[in-house]
Amino acid sequence: MSDGQRADARRNYARILAVAEEEVAAHGSGASLEQIARTANVGSATVRRHFPTRRALLEAVSASRIAALCARAAALTGEEDSRKALLTWLDEVVVYCVSARGLAAALSYDGPAQENSCSAAIEAAGEPLLRRAARDGAVPPDVTVADLITLIVGIVLATEHHPDPATRADRLFRLAVAGLSPGT
Template structure:
């Protein structure tokens, strides 16, 4: 009997997750757990059993996108131009975060006492790209992936209500990469 219950629980989880993905896509990180329960035709206690916190819900909803970003970082690690490889990956993190409502909130830093599997995975994946760029002298050596993700989260959250959030986030990210002072070398981000 327990195998049937486990299979049923897995199906129930998959159904709730599918509903949660739609709700987060529509309403962002503020998606209602109660609405998810109603739409999934389960009690709110069932939703909370699977997703005890909003963070757990956002991380589960974002898992596939996080995995894709991590795989992309690995692909770019072997590129010849370490600056271009890092910036290509960061551009993709910005684009994903803008298009996947709730992803920026899932990546947001909650403080040292809260485990964040999304940020941890992204930091681990991006670290080889950043270390290589720092070794090549194209990124300040004290820069961390956590710094870059925090910058991206801030940009995405600040621009999510603009008429064209993707364009605004891209503009601000490029400004951050280029810096505020004009330069003679005008390398494009």
């Protein structure tokens, strides 16, 4: 491959990614790959060469948001109140997932064999927060970051078509955190 072809491929990738970000923001994880190709002025095969699966496309579109959530987890790790730090971060994950259509789908699992770089990054980032909260007795020791992200993904996907998805997702997340038993 010549340098000109590589430069063209890089330009195509950047154009496809920019269009995909807009399409996913407008239509969520079900954004049309064909529409992305048309708008980016490339063929469908070019889109599929850069993003062989819908998950690959969603992960690329979500990469900067995932990086921001990971950085935020690191910043909160040193907070004095470990439960508050963990819940602050999880609340921010909910807000990001609601506002960034497609992010919840990028974090969802397709099965045990599915490699998911977004979930892996989030789990690694949240692990120190959760471990500290568990050590302090603020959360049960058997809870995993994967459990918490699965809960958030479920809430976000269940509320994405609600007239006010942010408020509804926040309410359900708070209910999950508080539990159903009064005074606990």
